[in-house]
Amino acid sequence: MTISWTAAKDYEDILYHKADGIAKITINRPHKRNAFRPQTVFEMYEAFVDAREDPEIGVVLLTGAGPHHDGKYAFCAGGDQSIRDYAGYVGSDGIPRLNVLDLQRLIRSLPKVVIALVAGYAIGGGHVLHVICDLTIAADNAIFGQTGPKVGSFDGGLGSSYLARLVGPKKAKEIWFLCRQYSAQEALNMGLVNTVVPVDQLEAEGVRWAQEILQKSPLAIRCLKSAFNADCDGQAGIQELAGNATLLYYMNEESNEGKQAFLEKRPPNFRQFPWRP
Numbered sequence: 463m464t465i466s467w468t469a470a471k472d473y474e475d476i477l478y479h480k481a482d483g484i485a486k487i488t489i490n491r492p493h494k495r496n497a498f499r500p501q502t503v504f505e506m507y508e509a510f511v512d513a514r515e516d517p518e519i520g521v522v523l524l525t526g527a528g529p530h531h532d533g534k535y536a537f538c539a540g541g542d543q544s545i546r547d548y549a550g551y552v553g554s555d556g557i558p559r560l561n562v563l564d565l566q567r568l569i570r571s572l573p574k575v576v577i578a579l580v581a582g583y584a585i586g587g588g589h590v591l592h593v594i595c596d597l598t599i600a601a602d603n604a605i606f607g608q609t610g611p612k613v614g615s616f617d618g619g620l621g622s623s624y625l626a627r628l629v630g631p632k633k634a635k636e637i638w639f640l641c642r643q644y645s646a647q648e649a650l651n652m653g654l655v656n657t658v659v660p661v662d663q664l665e666a667e668g669v670r671w672a673q674e675i676l677q678k679s680p681l682a683i684r685c686l687k688s689a690f691n692a693d694c695d696g697q698a699g700i701q702e703l704a705g706n707a708t709l710l711y712y713m714n715e716e717s718n719e720g721k722q723a724f725l726e727k728r729p730p731n732f733r734q735f736p737w738r739p
């Protein structure tokens with residue numbers, strides 16, 4: 463499937479493109495297997511916000527640049543270990559951060575579908591990124607795994623609890639406790655990804671899935687996404703689901719009557735609306 467991407471904005475650590483209702487965010491630090499530093503995350507955050515605010519965009523593809531100089535691929539190798547100090551990942555301002563957690567929450571609350579396209583390594587915090595995306599399409603060369611207990615970190619948030627939702631608690635504990643690497647086929651078998659395709663067809667398959675989703679009702683998809691997340695996300699998840707209920711109410715005559723009555727300084731006539739069974 464061919465698509466003509468247009469660069470939406472120039473960044474240092476990512477590429478950001480749009481075409482036909484689809485946004486594509488590509489992590490572009492091939493010398494680090496696309497590991498992220500605070501700036502990478504800030505840039506991704508900004509691009510995701512742009513995609514959220516653009517009413518033309520319904521689906522965001524998240525992927526990693528590749529192949530690299532040695533022919534290998536990576537979706538993302540997690541946090542950049544070379545700049546991690548005692549309190550997080552240190553950016554050019556000298557401040558240590560774990561801002562990828564903000565990005566995780568943004569992806570989950572984005573009222574649009576986010577599809578991870580994984581070629582090569584999805585490791586550590588990079589693995590968590592694909593886990594929290596709505597769908598994952600894996601290339602046949604994809605390799606999945608957590609490394610935290612091996613390299614002195616862990617993600618006890620969505621990176622473990624939501625992973626357990628996907629693959630079950632026993633498998634999630636195996637993934638974190640043993641820090642093994644899993645093939646694309648193994649990932650498919652355990653419900654960690656939606657499908658596996660040859661690496662040269664990864665983007666085309668992602669575009670195909672996106673175009674299929676774009677034929678569907680935006681409001682239905684929006685409400686479904688928040689409904690899928692609500693119980694896991696607690697009060698914040700319920701807030702999001704309720705926000706969608708309010709949005710739908712605003713689009714309704716009954717809600718409009720209340721607002722119009724206030725503006726026209728008259729009592730509202732809600733008796734015209736039924737108390738539905």
Ligand code: S0N
Pocket residue numbers: 493494495497534539540541542543544560562563583585586587588609610613614615616617618621
């Ligand atoms: C990905 C791996 C398996 C690839 O192996 P391969 O193909 O043999 O390549 P390498 O030679 O190892 O790598 C090529 C070059 O890329 C550099 N590089 C790779 N990964 C990273 C990285 N994560 N950080 C910095 N540099 C990286 C290599 O150093 C090499 O460079 P040169 O050629 O100059 O030597 C393999 O590379 C690998 O295992 N990488 C490390 C994976 C890893 O452990 N990632 C970090 C895990 N932790 C997190 O991601 C934490 C995430 C986080 O932010 C967080 C979130 C929630 C709560 C807590 C945290 C937290 O940080 O604690």
